[in-house]
Amino acid sequence: MTLHAHDIARATSEAPVDFVELTYEERLIRRKRITTANGLSFVVDLPETVGLDEGDAFVLEDGRHVVVMAADEDLMEVQGDLHRLAWHIGNRHAPCQIEMDRLVIRADKVMRDMLLGLGAVVKDLREPFRPEGGAYGHGRTMGHSHGNQPHEHAHDHAHDHAHHDGHDRLHTLMQGDAPAGSEDGHHHHDHTHDEVPNLRPHHHHDHKH
Template identity: 55%
Template sequence: MPLPLSQTKIHAHEVDDQITLSYEDRFLRRKVLTSDCGARFLADFPSTMSLEDGDAFVLEDGRKIGVRPADEALLEVTGDHLLRLAWHIGNRHMPCQIETGRLLIQRDHVIREMLHQLRATLRDVVEPFTPEGGAYGHGRTHSHSHGDADPAAPHAH
């Protein structure tokens, strides 16, 4: 039986165990999870959370389970016009990890072809994926809130 989870998301420096999760798996509201050492627990937040590297679950018995990003199949993007390439990626609402001299995105054959046409240098890599949070997404780029605006009203991006 999974242990209930404290509904407090904390930043922990010392943990009793870890859980390694993909980018998609770090976005959750309610789910039974299993730590890297086999501890099962229920994550049950009042609303969907975006977990980041270094966050921790605090179990009812006081144990802390640290969150770390899993290695994922990614596309490394480099080139002479990196800001322009980043703009094209962002214009397609793609999660993007921005680093000095390179961008990392999830592999997508359509985006790969677009970047190839833009003369980007592309390389398949396998590493943890921690993309930049969106302005409205609080850690996720696909949130689509427009504040108090009427959700049925047309809007531009």
């Protein structure tokens, strides 16, 4: 008998039976067959399309939870005048991960050329993508599609602390204990094109060329 998941638990603290790693695009989901890290197969069949965040979980029809983790994907790290660069990225409705000393967006040649033209320093990397949500924390910024494939020669990039933190949180959940601070929820910042988004700190990233 095929298992189904008809519901989502947001930022769950319940111990999951397993986990699945999904890219940003894959986390926009309504109906899809999923196979977890340990081989559990089920069909996601939701009433409507939803955007998932890391830490959300699929609720199986038997009550078990499968937690969602952000998968590694091809991205670009952007440094420079972040307020100005963030405005131009937002003006193109591109999803963006905003941190204190960098912006992270999906790999895209047209965006790269635009940012380089604005004086940005752009580096290829491969890591989980956790962009800002919408006004209610789970929104999606629907960017313009440029029809370009990601850059083929991405630099090797060591997993950042955020990636390790995500897997540490998964380990904690698998042990059945709620992570510290889980009751605080996630704070997201929605902004219009005329506003400057808040920048949050992140841990230093070392790039290997």
